[in-house]
Amino acid sequence: MTARPTQGKREEIIRAALREYRRNAISGTTLKDVARAAEMPLGNLYYYVKTREELILAVLDECAHDLQALLDRLSPLDDRAWLAAYLDWLLExxxxASQLGCPFGALATELRALGDPAADRAAEIVEHYRQAVAQRTQALTGGDPDRVFLVVQGAYTVAKVLNDPVLYQRSIGQLRALLHPTSSR
Structure with a gap:
């Protein structure tokens, strides 16, 4: 993985690209669109990012960093507190969420569909995310390591298709039942 930029224009460009990719898809976003979103002339963008491929990889590095920052923030918590904090994050x-889908999975899905070489890097991020959620929630789900992750991904996908934030909230809210199991389970 390349060194992550600290601050400055390059980071603004990467954040702008991530917003544009999530809103309009990678295939629907040009470097000109990214430059406009970063409030700079296209020629200036090339000083910081030479190619579309370089920008996509930088965005994926940013996604990996964001995911790791979340996991690091939650890591000291016990499993129930971890799940509660994770659900709170999902509902921020x-x-x-209902308009753009999963911040990691949506990009990975599109890159795979496009046959983009960066799809494998995106899949690594999603797999890291899946494993982290599985590890922390397996004991709370009766041993099904992927239950929470798959419910979350399903909620993202269906809510995005229907553009229904209430459906998304309700789906994530149902996972709260894992925090308070009943004896009838």
Whole structure:
């Protein structure tokens, strides 16, 4: 993985690209669109990012960094507190979630569909995410390591297709039942 830029224009460009890719898809976003979103002339963008491929990899590095920052923030918590904090994170902006889908999975899905070489890097990020969620929630799900992850991904996908933040909130809210198991289970 390349060194992550600290601050400055390059990071603004990467963040702008991530927003544009999530809103309009990678295939629907040009470098000109990214430059506009980063509030700079296209020629200036090339000083920081030479190619579309370089920008996509930088965006994926940013996604990996964001995911790791979340996991690091949650890591000291016990499994129940971890799940509660994770669910809170998922519900920070249900409208965005229902419009844009999973911040990691949506990009990975599109890159795979496009046959883009960066798809494997995106899949690594999603797999890291899946494993982290599985590891922390397996004991709470009766031994099914992927239950929470798959419910979350399903909620993202169906809510995005229907543009329904309430459906997304309800789906994630149902996972809260894992925090308070009943004896009838």
């Amino acid at each position: 902006d249900p409208a965005e």
